[in-house]
Amino acid sequence: MSDLAIHLRITPPGLFGSRRARRLVERNIRVYRRQWIFFVSGFFEPFFYLLSIGVGLGKLVHPFHVDHHVIAYTAFVAPGLLASSAMNGAILDSTFNIFFKLKIAKTYDAVLATPLGPRDVAIGELTWSLLRGSAYSTAFLIVMAALGYVLSPWALLALPAALLVSFAFGAIGMAATTYMRSWQDFDKVSLALIPLFLFSSTFFPLTQLPGWAQAVVRVTPLYQGVALLRGLDTGFLSWSMAGHAAYLVVAGLVGVLAAARRMAALLLP
Numbered sequence: 001m002s003d004l005a006i007h008l009r010i011t012p013p014g015l016f017g018s019r020r021a022r023r024l025v026e027r028n029i030r031v032y033r034r035q036w037i038f039f040v041s042g043f044f045e046p047f048f049y050l051l052s053i054g055v056g057l058g059k060l061v062h063p064f065h066v067d068h069h070v071i072a073y074t075a076f077v078a079p080g081l082l083a084s085s086a087m088n089g090a091i092l093d094s095t096f097n098i099f100f101k102l103k104i105a106k107t108y109d110a111v112l113a114t115p116l117g118p119r120d121v122a123i124g125e126l127t128w129s130l131l132r133g134s135a136y137s138t139a140f141l142i143v144m145a146a147l148g149y150v151l152s153p154w155a156l157l158a159l160p161a162a163l164l165v166s167f168a169f170g171a172i173g174m175a176a177t178t179y180m181r182s183w184q185d186f187d188k189v190s191l192a193l194i195p196l197f198l199f200s201s202t203f204f205p206l207t208q209l210p211g212w213a214q215a216v217v218r219v220t221p222l223y224q225g226v227a228l229l230r231g232l233d234t235g236f237l238s239w240s241m242a243g244h245a246a247y248l249v250v251a252g253l254v255g256v257l258a259a260a261r262r263m264a265a266l267l268l269p
Contacts, residue, residue, distance in 0.1 A: 020116050024124030050081050069236050078149035079233040080202035083165050083225035085140040089133035090166035094173035095189055108267055118263035126170050126256050133166025152235030164248040165225035171255025178262035196222040221251055
């Protein structure tokens with residue numbers, strides 16, 4: 001190994017990793033150039049939900065009151081599905097793909113033979129998850145605008161807000177994946193994501209749930225993202241949105257630090 005490689009190997013990467021993490025992102029880009037169909041597949045589930053609601057169900061539900069504002073049902077659901085799209089984009093890479101690389105293909109064993117360290121792996125994979133989440137969110141936001149579901153100029157901030165959703169779910173998903181031992185453990189991922197998707201105020205106001213259920217939903221990450229994106233898309237702004245954004249940032253930071261530590265424990269002798 002060259003003197004430069006040895007120096008890079010032993011240099012502390014700092015809290016947020018280093019430029020070396022970009023090499024892992026470049027690797028993922030090269031891999032997906034020939035597997036692009038898998039990259040775009042996660043976008044379609046919330047997109048089809050949006051179309052079905054706009055074409056069918058939305059016409060059966062009359063406008064209703066949300067936080068003292070009257071809003072059409074399709075405009076209510078669209079930001080929730082945008083948050084779900086950001087979640088899907090991040091969680092696909094930070095769970096299934098990382099488990100395959102970590103447990104099956106042993107990709108990271110080869111990566112650590114280079115100057116990259118465990119924290120570089122965590123930062124690089126999280127960056128890739130954010131790129132995938134941002135691609136899904138951008139495409140979904142364009143569709144929302146084309147269908148007339150963007151109601152406020154504040155929706156320009158919906159894309160960076162969606163990135164916060166991807167950041168939180170990507171980091172939490174990565175940290176959780178380091179504890180998984182077999183493919184059967186991914187049943188637990190579905191068990192967590194499906195209730196989040198259905199009950200995080202995506203399809204109906206939170207006030208329709210019992211009081212104890214509202215308290216549970218309010219502390220979940222998808223609800224924080226849905227509430228933040230809905231406020232920006234509709235222009236119904238409040239100070240609570242700053243709290244939603246802070247929650248997602250903290251969740252993402254805790255997740256990536258936990259993932260980096262677990263990566264080091266699993267991969268380094």
